[in-house]
Amino acid sequence: MSRLEVLKTYKIYIGGKFPRTESGRYYTPEQNGSKLGNICLSSRKDFRNAVVAARSAQGSWANRSAFNKSQIIYRIAEMLEGRRAQFIEELIKMGASKAKAVKELEESIDRLVYFAGWCDKYQQVFGSVNPVASAHFNFSMYEAQGVVSIVAPEDSALLGLISAVIPVIIGGNTAVIIASESMPLCAISFAEVLATSDLPGGVVNILTGHEKELIDHISKHMDVNGLLYCRENVPLSFDENCEINMKRLSHLYSTNWSSEDLENPYLILDHLEVKTTWHPIEQIGGSAPSY
Amino acid sequence: MKNLLNKPLKKHPDFRHTTTIDQVGVLERTSRITKRSIKNEAKMQGLKMALNMIDLTTLEGADTDQKVRQMCNKAKNLHVSSIKLPTTAAVCVYPSLVKTAKKEVEGSGVKVAAVATAFPSGQAPLDVKLADTKFAVSEGADEIDMVISRGRFHQGEYNYVYDEICAIKEACGKARLKVILETGELGSLDKVRKASDIAMYAGADFIKTSTGKISPAATMPVTYVMLQAIRDFYTQHNIMVGMKPAGGISTAKVALHYLIMVKEVLGEQWLNNNWFRFGASRLANDVLMQIEKQLSGAYQSADYFSKD
Numbered sequence: 001m002s003r004l005e006v007l008k009t010y011k012i013y014i015g016g017k018f019p020r021t022e023s024g025r026y027y028t029p030e031q032n033g034s035k036l037g038n039i040c041l042s043s044r045k046d047f048r049n050a051v052v053a054a055r056s057a058q059g060s061w062a063n064r065s066a067f068n069k070s071q072i073i074y075r076i077a078e079m080l081e082g083r084r085a086q087f088i089e090e091l092i093k094m095g096a097s098k099a100k101a102v103k104e105l106e107e108s109i110d111r112l113v114y115f116a117g118w119c120d121k122y123q124q125v126f127g128s129v130n131p132v133a134s135a136h137f138n139f140s141m142y143e144a145q146g147v148v149s150i151v152a153p154e155d156s157a158l159l160g161l162i163s164a165v166i167p168v169i170i171g172g173n174t175a176v177i178i179a180s181e182s183m184p185l186c187a188i189s190f191a192e193v194l195a196t197s198d199l200p201g202g203v204v205n206i207l208t209g210h211e212k213e214l215i216d217h218i219s220k221h222m223d224v225n226g227l228l229y230c231r232e233n234v235p236l237s238f239d240e241n242c243e244i245n246m247k248r249l250s251h252l253y254s255t256n257w258s259s260e261d262l263e264n265p266y267l268i269l270d271h272l273e274v275k276t277t278w279h280p281i282e283q284i285g286g287s288a289p290s291y
Numbered sequence: 292m293k294n295l296l297n298k299p300l301k302k303h304p305d306f307r308h309t310t311t312i313d314q315v316g317v318l319e320r321t322s323r324i325t326k327r328s329i330k331n332e333a334k335m336q337g338l339k340m341a342l343n344m345i346d347l348t349t350l351e352g353a354d355t356d357q358k359v360r361q362m363c364n365k366a367k368n369l370h371v372s373s374i375k376l377p378t379t380a381a382v383c384v385y386p387s388l389v390k391t392a393k394k395e396v397e398g399s400g401v402k403v404a405a406v407a408t409a410f411p412s413g414q415a416p417l418d419v420k421l422a423d424t425k426f427a428v429s430e431g432a433d434e435i436d437m438v439i440s441r442g443r444f445h446q447g448e449y450n451y452v453y454d455e456i457c458a459i460k461e462a463c464g465k466a467r468l469k470v471i472l473e474t475g476e477l478g479s480l481d482k483v484r485k486a487s488d489i490a491m492y493a494g495a496d497f498i499k500t501s502t503g504k505i506s507p508a509a510t511m512p513v514t515y516v517m518l519q520a521i522r523d524f525y526t527q528h529n530i531m532v533g534m535k536p537a538g539g540i541s542t543a544k545v546a547l548h549y550l551i552m553v554k555e556v557l558g559e560q561w562l563n564n565n566w567f568r569f570g571a572s573r574l575a576n577d578v579l580m581q582i583e584k585q586l587s588g589a590y591q592s593a594d595y596f597s598k599d
Contacts, residue, residue: 048590223592245589 009038013191015053016201042209044217050205054147054174057202062144062172070119075197077112090185108159115166137279142272144172146225153230156257157183167267176205184208299457299494306449312480321511341546343377344564359388363395370579380564386427393431404434411502413438424462436469456493469497474513487520497533508538518556537570543581
């Protein structure tokens with residue numbers, strides 16, 4: 001007797017939980033004639049809920065010690081390593097060859113480890129003590145921007161996603177991600193990895209669905225502080241909306257997501273703000289103290 | 292204008308036998324109310340109405356004159372918007388800060404409510420409670436929020452609770468009296484109903500769910516039971532009593548659910564701030580953000596709204 005295959009429903013990831021889309025709509029992307037799964041068509045309300053979750057998680061995530069963030073990112077790499085088989089199978093399902101799938105997974109894990117190392121180092125490398133012409137100790141530090149919304153790469157389901165999101169969160173930002181429309185499987189499986197690693201709920205939120213439907217709401221939402229667009233051409237309306245509400249928009253696109261250019265600490269800085277502090281000091285050197 | 296002050300009814304039923312509540316039915320009914328879809332125009336009207344029903348509240352040990360002044364200013368000028376926004380209904384403070392608040396809201400139509408009677412526990416002798424109430428009234432409070440003696444209530448001394456409310460009511464003079472049942476400490480919906488009845492027979496102008504100091508505070512089932520008590524009281528005695536859910540209502544969406552509930556249980560007559568209030572400190576900003584969302588089409592950020 002032939003068996004009817006059960007097609008998995010991939011639910012979205014908001015605030016550490018896996019709800020179905022509020023809209024109740026689904027789509028079934030196909031690869032070479034076979035259906036990949038039931039994928040949620042997220043609505044503007046899902047996006048709104050995700051931003052609320054990201055906002056409430058942001059303060060405490062930014063306050064975690066740098067070392068602890070490093071441990072957590074490394075833990076994500078460990079968990080991904082532990083679920084190799086599932087990710088390789090999904091990458092193949094979405095059209096990759098066996099060899100390519102293994103390569104993409106391994107590079108993804110390596111990239112996580114690479115950025116885990118940067119968590120407690122970027123501040124020392126890029127922060128500065130500045131020379132000023134008065135009796136002040138003047139220094140600049142990097143601070144998180146807040147909630148960053150990411151439109152993940154369309155053509156790289158796992159490696160591209162990780163390359164986009166990890167640099168954003170290690171600076172203390174929280175993220176709301178719109179996953180690849182045609183290849184969404186790895187994004188949601190990656191959410192399952194995040195949920196079982198030590199990353200607090202709400203730091204990363206992952207939605208699936210049509211870019212076109214969501215893009216206006218993403219760029220107009222006042223509680224989103226920054227945007228990272230990782231597909232080929234930034235849509236004009238996106239650009240215009242960001243101009244109106246003064247959101248920082250950055251564009252990260254590569255035709256080769258395994259390129260070493262993407263292992264780059266400057267990607268962390270893209271969504272950080274510089275805070276400069278003036279601290280009065282006793283004049284040292286020159287004249288003798290007055291007391 | 293209709294006289295807004297109720298009087299105690301000397302003839303009251305034996306409070307040992309009051310109506311019992313079908314808990315399953317109440318939960319069923321309230322959960323259905325949360326599933327309504329409210330469309331744009333109605334939503335906008337509801338949001339503005341909700342703003343105008345808020346008792347902006349600060350009841351902290353750390354309250355200072357300046358904090359109260361700041362809150363009063365917020366009550367008067369909620370937000371700079373492209374449309375005209377109402378003020379809140381009242382500000383709610385401790386008796387010692389009534390004078391400060393009163394001076395600040397003068398001429399704006401915003402009322403000053405004071406919590407009295409050894410708020411929030413109510414564990415004090417009656418003469419202390421009366422003195423507390425009289426002090427608040429003499430400082431200029433327009434409304435008094437009293438707490439009932441939950442301990443006595445649980446001991447079955449319903450007539451003591453009734454007499455106490457009557458005495459406080461008398462001490463209020465021209466100030467309207469809100470009776471806080473602190474439903475989170477009452478235990479069951481039956482007791483909520485009983486306490487509501489006692490308060491209304493004793494002359495309450497409003498019945499109020501909670502102090503906001505303990506959890507759970509206002510919930511929809513509890514509010515529903517109290518609204519029904521108000522309706523029954525109105526049918527029997529033709530006396531209107533107001534309702535004030537307080538604590539825990541922090542989003543515009545939930546506020547709209549409450550308004551629907553009021554409209555469906557009590558009707559249009561109750562849909563103004565003489566008869567319905569929200570006791571809340573955070574609700575106002577969420578409602579304002581929703582109003583701006585309706586006007587601009589974009590979801591708003593708390594960064595662009597005043598904190599208190």
